[in-house]
Amino acid sequence: MSEPDSEAAITRREFLIRAGGAGALIAGSVLAGRALWTPEHYLPGFQQERGLHLPSYKIDDPKTLPTLAIAHGQTHEKTINAAIGALGGMERFIEKGDIVVIKPNVAFDRSAALGATTHPDALRAVARLVLAAGAAKILVADNPINSPAGCFLKSGLRAVADELNLSLLYPDSNSFAQIQMEGEILKNWAFFNEPFKHATKVIGLAPCKDHNLCHASMTMKNWYGLLGGRRNQFHQHIHSVVSDFPLMIQPTLVILDGMSVLMKNGPTxxxxSDVKPMGTVVAGTDMVAVDSYGFTNLLERNLDDLTYIHKAHERGLGNKNWKETLYREVQV
Amino acid sequence: MKIRTARRISQLFFFSLFLFLVAVADLRYLKGYPASLFLELDPLVAVATALASHTLYKGMIWSLVLLIPSILLGRIFCNWICPYGILHHFIGWAFGKGRKPDAVRIEANRYRSLYQTKYVFLAALLVAAAFGSVQVGLLDPICLLYRSITTAILPTLNLLLPNSVYIRQAFHVGGWIIGLLLFLLVAMNVVIPRFFCRVICPLGAFLGSMATFSLWRIDRDPKKCVQCDACLKNCEGACDPHTHLRKSECFVCFNCLEDCPCDALSFRFMPSLAREMSTPSVPARRAVLGGLLGFSFFGFARTSGASDRNYNKNVIRPPGAVEEKEFLARCIKCDQCIRVCPTNVLQPALLTAGIEGIWTPILNNKLGYCELNCTLCGQVCPTGAIQRISIEEKTGVGQYAAQGPVRTGTAFYDHGRCLPWSMDTPCLVCQEVCPVSPKAIYSKEVTVTKRDGSKITLGQPYVDPSKCIGCGICEHECPVTDEPAIRVTAIGETRSRERRLLMDGGRSPRNS
Structure with a gap:
């Protein structure tokens, strides 16, 4: 091997590369250090919490039309059509081109007949009305307690979604964003935001159910399924949480399916024999009024016991005295 | 003064300084000493935690002070400053080949391809860090030495010389593993001189990579060189000074300069590139494999669930610790917090916190408890895995009263083991020592009929979870010492929203 000349200085080019490389490494380190340097500590877990605010999905309401409709009938389709018709038809709520979120209650891996989940016939009837009114798209979304795929499959809702080409959204980990509100207890919580990114209208479609802790799960409690995170803490303040839902979301319309009511052993x-046929559908724009009717007339209980209804009413989030509202009751 | 003498003085100084800073990491002596100095100077710690957490915490900016000269001069750190390198240097001289015949020493100091291993480790560690799992502390020499001294050397020293280190003997769970690993790595100097520094050290690999463009290096004058290889006799880095110098391996120990009989070696500014190997000689495919190892480790470890839903109830982190995944992005397992903890409650986890959390600090209330008016662990943490919170922030007083105290867990009773609950015996030590006001432990007075028919009135204790901060002194002081009748688990810790027990964090009355 030939030895290079010991005196051979490095070439100008080599010198520049070498000096440039060293300079670039130093400059890069200093700039990166400056950019990343955090000289202050923070208090973990106590950072300011921020989140999004949902817009209102309510329609401009002509005061002459009813805000609550009660329909009695034999089948989901006819009774729901009658209830919506009594409110002035789905065209009152849905415009051509609307993107509509329908929020069913699919919390459990149960068949429809057990009354623990939104009935597929109810979803079909509502979705058809929404599509007939000109909606461009329907999104069906819920964050169930049992595993999502099983809940949608066994409740029969997936079949309806396939049949009518509705978009069924599962609550995957990218679907959530923090929501912000000044609730009695809910301030900042993980919210199933994905369906609401482009939604223009929101319809809640809830079964009427007994609930072990808060007595009843109807259209207000249905919004529980839009939250994520540590929901198992909600039960520490269940009436406060449920009464915060009408503050969290102002839907276009809520529908309480009282065709078959889960009278006991709820919410599962x-x-x-836990289910009683009641042949009733209640629809309206005020979820507090709808649930008041449901609790007294479908679950056949004393409204005094339903703390969350009174909390919501006292805060002006709805009217628990449904008879004082403009309502229509129809028989199919 | 000869340059070798200057280096030895530097080694003595920095090794002593390191031991001094370890010694003063104690409530009695700490004052304002920069206890974390060596860790804050460590550029590998800085890069890994910056990659993982996207921040450079407080004093970690000092790492530039070491990085910049290393870019210009090469791995001067390894043989002038690094206390672990100095330890290996000394052990190699005392027990290794340092006293063998010249020919043996020359052969032992030739470069071997085995020495590229450290670059593979470095690639793995940096890729894992980039994904959020900081594991550099496993092998980083400063972290490794600090951890070993804290959990193995000092407790052993105090065992031999009672009261020399501690007021009360300290214990460290699994300290024997850390101690034996230290022994093994140090002993390897007998087989391969500077085994750790040459083969394993990821900091050395990092500094070696950074030396690529260094402006100064050892240079051999081929006209004077008689190819006697005497320069290899004391070569610490095995960097081939007798031929093309491997810049990434050279520790700049300067032994070769004085060992050369012909004065052919010198430390020069920008000598010819033809006589050096500028970059580490690790095949790209091996480095990629190292990167894949780092990624795989991250994936396998994270999906094991220990930092997520399957978290262990005993992973109780120190007050001020950041949320668990962020913690894993910051903690370098140096265990300086464990060293400074005045109650011995902080312990190095083995697998309790998952494979990623090995040797990270967790609270063991059998050995100690978290002192209410103490935030020393956060004061010394160099990377902000434990944030430097104040006593006011920790205890939630003054301007922090509205948000309440930092909670590290929640205490739960085991009624079957509790004297007043199951054995008709008065106790309430737990209530006595509960340090918060109002006390998190309250009691209800009951009159019970004992086995012999006589009656006794005693207090049965309860925990108010909205007041409990998880300090563990109740568990520590419980007379049922083998498995206390009240035990703290991690649930309720404020650092993590997902691990709270109460919906409102205990800030409002629990009756709505």
């Missing part, structure tokens, strides 16, 4: 049920 499990026996057909």
């Amino acid at each position: 049920g499990g026996r057909l």
Whole structure:
């Protein structure tokens, strides 16, 4: 091997590369250090919490039209059509081109007949009305307690979504964003935001159910399924949480399916004998009024016991005295 | 003064300084000493935590002070400053080949391809860090030495010389593993001189990579060189000074300069590139494999669930610790917090916190408890894995009263083991020592009929979870010492929203 000349200085080019490389490494380190340097500490877990605010999905309401409709009938389709018709038809709520979120209650991996989940016939009837009114797209979304795929499949809602080409959204980890509100207890919480990114209208479609802790799960409690995070803490303040929902979301319309009511062992049920046929659908723009009717007339209980209704009413989030509202009751 | 003498003085100084700073990491002596100095100077710690957490915490900016000269001069750190390198240098001289015949020493100091291993480790560690799992502390020499001294050397020293280190003997769970690993790595100098520094050290690999463009290096004058290889006799880095110098391996120990009989070696500014190997000689495919190892480690470890839903109830982190995934992006396992903890409650986890959390600090209330008016662990943490919170922030007083105290967990009773609950015996030590006001532990007075028919009135204790901060002194002082009748678990810790027990964090009355 030939030895290079010891005196051979490095070439000008080599010198520049070498000096440039060293200079660039130093400059890069200093700039990166400056950019990343955090000289202050923070208090973990106590940072300011920020989140999004949902817009209102309510329609401009002509004061002459009813805000609550009660329909009695034999089948989901006819009774729901009658209830919506009594409110002035779905065209009152849905415009051509609307993107509509329908929020069913699919919390449990149960068959429809057990009354623990939104009935597929109810979803079909509502979705058809929404599509007939000109909606461009329907999104069906819920964050169930049991595993999402099983809940949508066994409740029969997936079949309806496939049949009518509705978009079924599962609550995957990218679907959530923090929501911000000044609730009695809810301030900042993980919210199933994905369906609401482009939504223009929101319809809640809830079964009427007994609930072990808060007595009833109807259209207000249905919004529980839009939240994520540590929901198992909600039960520490359940009435406050449920009464915060009408503050969290102002839907276009809520529909309480009282065709078959889960009278006991709620909210899961499990026996057909827990379910009582009531042949009623209640629809309206005020979820507090709808649930007041449901609790007294469908679950057949004393409204005094339903703390969350009174909390919401006292805060002006709805009217628990449904008879004082403009309502229509129709028979199919 | 000969340059080798200057280096030895530097080694003595920095090794002593390191031991001094370890010694003063104690409530009795700490004052304002920069206890974390060596860790804050460590550029690998800085880069790894910056990659993982996207921040350079407080004093970590000092790492530039070491990085910049290393870019210009090469791995001067390894043989002038690094206390672990100095330890290996000394052990190699005392027990290794340092006293063998010249020919043996020359052969032992030739470069071997085994020495590229450290670059593979470095690639793995940096890729894992980029994904958010900081594991550099496993092998970083400063972290490794600090951890070993804290959990193995000092407790052993105090065992031999009672009261020399501690007021009360300290214990460290699994300290024997850390101690034996230290022994093994140090002993390897007998087989391969500077085994750790040459083969394993990821900081050395990092500094070696950074030396690529260094402006100064050892240079051999081929006209004077008689190819006697005497320069290899004391070569610490095995950097081939007798031929093309491997810049990434050279520790700049300057032994070769004085060992050369022909004065052929010198430390020069920008000598010819033809006589050096500028970059580490690690095949790209091996480095990529190292990167894949780092990524795989991250993926396998994270999906094991220990930092997520399957978290262990005993992973109780120190007050001020950041949320668990962020913690894993910051903690370098130096265990300086464990060293400074005045109650011995902080312990190095083995697998309790998952494979990623090995040797990270967790609270063991059997050995100690978290002192209410103490935030020393956060004061010394160099990377902000434990934030430097104040006593006011920790205890939630003054301007922090509205948000309340930092909670590290929640205490739960085991009624079957509790004297007043199951054995008709008065106790309430737990209530006595509960340090918060109002006390998190309250009691209800009951009159019970004992086995012999006589009656006794005693207090049965309860925990108010809205007041409990998880300090663990109740568990520590419980007379049922083998498995206390009240035990703290991690649930309720404020650092993590997902691990709170109460919906409102205990800030409002629990009756709505």
